[in-house]
Amino acid sequence: MSFDSSDLRRARQERERAPSSTLALRVPRWAADRQSQGVTTRPRSYTGPHRTLRLLRRACRWQRRVATFAALGYFALFLALTVEVPELMTRPAPGGLPTGLVLALLQLPVTWLAVILYEFTARRYVDPLARRVRRHARASAATEETQP
Known part of the structure; x- marks a missing residue:
């Protein structure tokens, strides 16, 4: 008997799909609260x-x-x-x-x-x-x- 795993692979790929671009652009609530209060974070220095x-x-x-x-x-x-x-x-x-x-x-x-x-x-x-x-x-x- 042979077993075809292509259906399982396709289902797994759909579940592990990357989030859509609209979800990636949303700012978390805690970050939005800090921005509204005027708290700014210092950008990370990649030199030094x-x-x-x-x-x-x-x-x-x-x-x-x-x-x-x-x-x-x-x-x-x-x-x-x-x-x-x-x-x-x-x-x-x-x-x-x-x-x-x-x-x-x-x-x-x-x-x-x-x-x-x-x-x-x-x-x-x-x-x-x-x-x-x-x-x-x-x-x-x-x-x-x-x-x-």
Whole structure:
């Protein structure tokens, strides 16, 4: 017996449909009350120390992930080849060494490449952001000292 889920999919799509544009333009009552009282909110600043900190955190996370996946990905590939394709790993490589041993010896250069990649991205992307955060911190500390 076959089962056709197209009717179920269509019903689910209708339920999860985005709200109409007229509903999206309505202002909530609490916001309308604040506007009528003359309360205005300051627009969010997308520049400044908080944005720079967010960018710095994002750059550090990206940097750690890339370096980790480079090193651990190669190691996981080596382990998977060892388990799944042992005949490939025992086959002699150019130079007379088994392919598995050559791949195992290549783990050290791959790890060094991950470290070099980490250092390169740190100097290129993360360090300028850290300098900018430090500069904002110094500027805010100087303004706090001058104010009574």
